[in-house]
């Protein structure tokens with residue numbers, strides 16, 4: 001009954017883990033969830049008020065497929081001010097989250113068998129999105145310190161290569177790619193006539209000295225072969241509102257619009273109006289959240305780095321730590337053997353009541369992802385519990 005295309009898909013491991021945590025909690029277990037991929041803050045009040053206002057004003061009908069013009073104009077202003085990229089509103093489409101914009105982009109850009117280079121570790125959905133679009137994901141590991149390995153990217157370029165995907169700041173590693181490496185990727189794209197998709201959803205969450213750079217800003221030539229994807233989810237704590245966008249050459253935006261027009265039509269009308277308020281009135285809220293995340297990142301990095309068997313690269317952005325945990329493999333407690341990252345994650349869930357995501361979900365089987373998007377109180381408790389559980393391994 002099920003199509004071969006869907007049979008080849010793997011379910012989202014992060015969403016499955018969320019369901020497991022919910023189940024354990026209904027059984028009465030105390031679980032600290034360091035597995036989530038969203039800010040723990042509530043959406044800034046001005047955004048909520050703007051959505052309420054829009055609903056009362058009757059802005060509750062279908063909108064144009066690519067989104068209301070005032071929002072696309074506001075996004076164009078944002079992309080110019082923050083990212084140094086010029087887009088006309090007709091070169092922007094608003095979608096139900098960055099996820100849908102990305103998924104549609106692969107549908108538009110991939111012919112059967114086209115290869116998409118994805119640096120790994122990578123966000124869980126890219127591989128499945130590419131497969132669903134008939135493309136072939138080509139996974140290229142980053143360097144050991146999570147820097148983008150542009151030489152490895154170049155070596156992976158083959159006659160069927162069509163797209164290079166970049167995600168900086170990165171989920172799950174928290175790495176922020178340098179301008180030098182981005183410029184080299186841009187040169188490769190021009191030299192080999194490739195398209196670039198850049199996922200910049202964590203752009204506002206940077207704590208280090210490496211600034212965010214948008215690859216499309218480098219030159220008109222790079223602009224013409226880049227799709228810039230961003231969202232309101234992470235920066236404005238709006239994950240549940242489901243709103244993001246893509247900006248790029250008109251022909252590609254038209255293609256994405258065609259897919260969207262026949263699937264979801266448009267992003268929710270009053271959410272689009274509220275998103276304008278997020279862009280124009282919420283800088284202080286974003287900066288407040290960024291600072292809190294930075295404090296938590298510092299605390300968690302210090303604690304995680306001290307865990308025996310954990311080797312944690314220093315993350316400069318997003319809200320994740322992604323230590324290599326292969327130093328724990330082969331250790332045991334009683335009959336239980338920590339054979340791999342999923343076994344470690346299971347052990348920490350059972351023994352410490354802390355939920356973490358094994359790196360397999362991100363194409364990095366020797367690592368584990370911890371989210372520090374949680375209260376300081378919970379982070380301290382989680383680290384105390386993890387420390388005790390790890391100390392029992394020998």
Ligand SMILES: Cc1ncc(COP(=O)(O)O)c(C=O)c1O
Nearest residue numbers: 037097098099123171231233244
């Ligand atoms: C790297 C990355 N891109 C895209 C998304 C999806 O964002 P949205 O919630 O806007 O669909 C996520 C969400 O976890 C992400 O981590």
